[in-house]
Amino acid sequence: MSSVEAGQVRVYAQYDADLTLETDVVVVGSGPTGSVVAKELTDAGKSVVLVEEGPPFVPDEYEFDGGLSMARTMREGGLRTTSGTIMPTMQAIALGGGSLVNSAICTRAPAFVLDRWCGDFELERTTRADLDPHYEAVAKFLGIAVTPENVLGRRNLLFREGCDALGFHSEPIYRNVRGCRGSGECFTGCRSRAKQSMDISYIPAALRGGARLLTSVRIERVLSEGWRATGVAGRVVKPFTGNPSHHVRIHAKLVVLAAGCTATPVLLQKSGNLANRSGQVGENLQFHPGVAIMGIFPDLVNPRFGATQGYQSRHFLREGFKLETLWAPPAITAVRLPGSGMALKNRLSDIPYSAIWDGIASCNRSLGRVRVRRRSMDPILSWKLHPADVPVLAQALWVLAQIFFAAGARTIVPGVHGIAPELHSLEEAEVLRDRPIRATDLVLAGNHVFCTTRMHGDARLGVVDEMGRCHDFENLYIADTGIFPQCPAVNPMWTAMALAHRSAQQIAQQI
Amino acid sequence: MLTAILCVLALGYVITRVAIGYPDPRRHYRRLGRGEVALISSAAEAMYPAGGPIPASGLDADLPDYIERLMTASGLQTRMLLHLLFFLVEHGTLVFPTSGRGGMRRFSAQDIEHRVAALDGWAESTLFTRRLVFTSLRAVLTMGYFAHPPVVRRLGLAPLAIEAPICEADLLYPRIGEKPESIRWTAEDLTPPSAGIPLPQDGTLHPGFAEAES
Ligand SMILES: Cc1cc2nc3c(=O)[nH]c(=O)nc-3n(C[C@H](O)[C@H](O)[C@H](O)COP(=O)(O)OP(=O)(O)OC[C@H]3O[C@@H](n4cnc5c(N)ncnc54)[C@H](O)[C@@H]3O)c2cc1C
Ligand code: SF4
Numbered sequence: 105m106s107s108v109e110a111g112q113v114r115v116y117a118q119y120d121a122d123l124t125l126e127t128d129v130v131v132v133g134s135g136p137t138g139s140v141v142a143k144e145l146t147d148a149g150k151s152v153v154l155v156e157e158g159p160p161f162v163p164d165e166y167e168f169d170g171g172l173s174m175a176r177t178m179r180e181g182g183l184r185t186t187s188g189t190i191m192p193t194m195q196a197i198a199l200g201g202g203s204l205v206n207s208a209i210c211t212r213a214p215a216f217v218l219d220r221w222c223g224d225f226e227l228e229r230t231t232r233a234d235l236d237p238h239y240e241a242v243a244k245f246l247g248i249a250v251t252p253e254n255v256l257g258r259r260n261l262l263f264r265e266g267c268d269a270l271g272f273h274s275e276p277i278y279r280n281v282r283g284c285r286g287s288g289e290c291f292t293g294c295r296s297r298a299k300q301s302m303d304i305s306y307i308p309a310a311l312r313g314g315a316r317l318l319t320s321v322r323i324e325r326v327l328s329e330g331w332r333a334t335g336v337a338g339r340v341v342k343p344f345t346g347n348p349s350h351h352v353r354i355h356a357k358l359v360v361l362a363a364g365c366t367a368t369p370v371l372l373q374k375s376g377n378l379a380n381r382s383g384q385v386g387e388n389l390q391f392h393p394g395v396a397i398m399g400i401f402p403d404l405v406n407p408r409f410g411a412t413q414g415y416q417s418r419h420f421l422r423e424g425f426k427l428e429t430l431w432a433p434p435a436i437t438a439v440r441l442p443g444s445g446m447a448l449k450n451r452l453s454d455i456p457y458s459a460i461w462d463g464i465a466s467c468n469r470s471l472g473r474v475r476v477r478r479r480s481m482d483p484i485l486s487w488k489l490h491p492a493d494v495p496v497l498a499q500a501l502w503v504l505a506q507i508f509f510a511a512g513a514r515t516i517v518p519g520v521h522g523i524a525p526e527l528h529s530l531e532e533a534e535v536l537r538d539r540p541i542r543a544t545d546l547v548l549a550g551n552h553v554f555c556t557t558r559m560h561g562d563a564r565l566g567v568v569d570e571m572g573r574c575h576d577f578e579n580l581y582i583a584d585t586g587i588f589p590q591c592p593a594v595n596p597m598w599t600a601m602a603l604a605h606r607s608a609q610q611i612a613q614q615i
Numbered sequence: 616m617l618t619a620i621l622c623v624l625a626l627g628y629v630i631t632r633v634a635i636g637y638p639d640p641r642r643h644y645r646r647l648g649r650g651e652v653a654l655i656s657s658a659a660e661a662m663y664p665a666g667g668p669i670p671a672s673g674l675d676a677d678l679p680d681y682i683e684r685l686m687t688a689s690g691l692q693t694r695m696l697l698h699l700l701f702f703l704v705e706h707g708t709l710v711f712p713t714s715g716r717g718g719m720r721r722f723s724a725q726d727i728e729h730r731v732a733a734l735d736g737w738a739e740s741t742l743f744t745r746r747l748v749f750t751s752l753r754a755v756l757t758m759g760y761f762a763h764p765p766v767v768r769r770l771g772l773a774p775l776a777i778e779a780p781i782c783e784a785d786l787l788y789p790r791i792g793e794k795p796e797s798i799r800w801t802a803e804d805l806t807p808p809s810a811g812i813p814l815p816q817d818g819t820l821h822p823g824f825a826e827a828e829s
Pocket of ligand 1: 130133134135136137138155158159189194195196197198199200201202203205206207208209210211291322323324362363364365367368371420481551552553578583584585595596597598600
């Protein structure tokens with residue numbers, strides 16, 4: 105079946121000398137965006153080198169244990185946080201980028217968000233109607249489809265029951281999954297090979313088209329002459345330790361940076377502050393900060409079973425938040441529970457009766473920046489939750505509490521400092537609505553990251569145009585979620601891939 | 616002269632309190648100092664005492680061993696953060712002592728009641744940073760506790776055995792650190808993709824979590 109030739113894929117154990125390659129296009133980063141670009145360009149007959157710093161993971165190597173899994177698949181061992189408002193944020197380092205560890209949620213950006221992007225950022229061709237053909241193309245290739253009822257499991261169905269009882273619109277989630285078995289293991293890697301992460305979908309297709317793949321290579325510099333990019337340079341790095349060895353240099357007619365929203369600005373800044381006449385590289389950092397509540401039900405939920413994130417509600421999108429069901433490795437779930445000693449053990453024994461649901465917020469006012477760390481390619485992320493966004497997150501918590509009690513929960517664990525660790529009725533939960541909550545009272549997490557190389561129709565205000573091409577460099581493109589001008593209000597992967605699909609079409613014409 | 620003697624005595628006292636007098640660990644650890652091993656074990660015992668709905672204790676779960684493995688799998692920066700975390704918890708009790716006799720000792724030298732009180736103090740502190748230290752410690756210990764198969768088995772959360780289909784990607788990538796020649800599959804080994812049959816809830820556990828393994 106596979107027509108991939110020996111030598112097309114390189115892994116760490118194969119590098120034994122410095123390496124220089126020539127190609128039409130070099131793509132840095134094999135996450136959802138880089139992989140789409142690589143496959144579309146090989147389909148268009150271009151020669152492509154796809155470079156990824158992380159290694160490929162095969163199912164034998166997935167770790168069930170949340171801590172070990174993060175140590176191996178996430179940057180900074182999964183302990184990366186923002187400063188300012190302290191919030192953990194995870195970025196993968198693996199073939200396939202975030203798609204290896206994410207929950208495969210695919211949601212199109214709402215039309216009202218894209219209209220706002222067009223209006224506020226002087227974009228002409230980024231409405232929903234403009235992007236729909238690109239969403240479709242990605243969906244067709246990945247088999248994006250609604251999560252089937254028989255793998256939802258009780259923790260997803262309870263969410264539906266709660267929403268139905270309250271008249272909130274909810275729906276099973278569309279995901280890039282074929283043949284889900286409901287193992288709830290998306291975060292540590294899909295052993296059923298059902299999740300269509302890039303390493304098993306777009307990247308093999310790009311390889312079949314003739315692309316070359318270099319894994320365990322960290323690009324450290326974009327090479328340029330005048331206003332033209334001429335390639336990239338970096339080092340072979342040892343998996344997990346990052347220790348550098350051989351030098352790698354790739355000369356290309358065109359460079360695409362898809363290293364992720366926190367890595368691409370570092371790469372540009374380390375390359376002599378490239379493509380930054382606007383001064384916007386690394387600025388405008390945005391997240392979808394998330395909060396979650398665990399609910400305990402009177403009878404068994406068996407949360408181990410069910411699609412990791414199978415149900416959502418977009419009912420409150422215009423109020424600034426989206427609600428979803430959630431599951432993570434048991435240890436990570438348990439980390440949410442308050443207390444210590446026997447009280448903590450008693451709470452742990454409730455996990456089989458529990459479900460966790462989260463809310464992610466569109467915090468357009470909460471901004472930060474990516475700065476360069478000396479002698480490292482890891483970024484310094486500073487970000488501050490804007491006081492006006494705190495009530496949006498508090499409102500999400502209050503709505504989640506209502507859904508839990510409407511679904512029959514006997515107790516909820518809100519995880520908010522200063523509020524009782526357990527609330528046993530809707531009346532008790534009203535404290536979430538009535539008590540002023542501060543940013544530091546919340547347990548936040550933000551894995552959707554945007555805007556650090558934002559698109560803008562005005563070259564003075566953005567790094568790239570709406571096709572992803574740098575305003576300053578006609579043969580340097582950026583494809584990752586950094587190009588979003590604002591957070592998209594829903595999970596970003598599908599939109600990022602649709603934009604990457606569109607960029608690839610333009611690039612194919614350009615060279 | 617007297618001041619100098621008093622300074623030396625005070626310094627000696629501080630050193631004894633802070634840095635020496637730790638018991639020998641059961642085995643050699645590459646990543647953890649003996650003080651850290653003592654801290655992790657004593658925190659594990661306070662965080663996850665024996666008995667209750669999950670019989671296994673934090674001590675049974677051998678958390679120093681888990682944290683050693685976690686550190687080995689982690690980069691330098693993560694390891695430094697973990698060392699800092701352990702230092703802060705171990706010596707934080709000298710800055711934020713718990714009430715009663717013995718509450719001013721380093722964490723691992725305290726009796727269990729004081730350790731539990733110290734943890735509660737960190738958890739409920741009005742200082743965000745102190746709460747953050749507690750949350751981080753609990754996160755690391757909890758991950759280790761849940762890596763102990765009897766714990767997840769008891770909660771019905773142990774992973775099930777799943778036979779991964781062999782797909783095109785399995786022909787492309789070797790295991791990490793190995794060369795492509797080590798790939799054991801060929802095109803003949805490809806299997807049909809997942810048919811989406813829900814996992815049976817009473818299915819066999821993954822071998823690493825089955826009774827005999829633990
Ligand atoms: C736990 C988790 C769950 C998520 N769940 C969902 C979800 O269900 N749905 C959804 O829409 N979104 C989800 N997201 C977000 C989504 O995964 C990301 O938005 C998406 O992966 C972004 O794609 P990207 O291509 O921009 O960047 P990434 O996926 O981050 O890929 C960038 C790649 O570039 C590589 N790289 C970085 N620097 C270099 C360098 N210097 N040299 C070479 N390679 C480099 C990285 O190792 C990485 O593989 C989740 C994220 C996380 C962390
Ligand atoms: S829930 Fe399980 S089977 Fe379904 S996509 Fe996620 S990991 Fe794969």
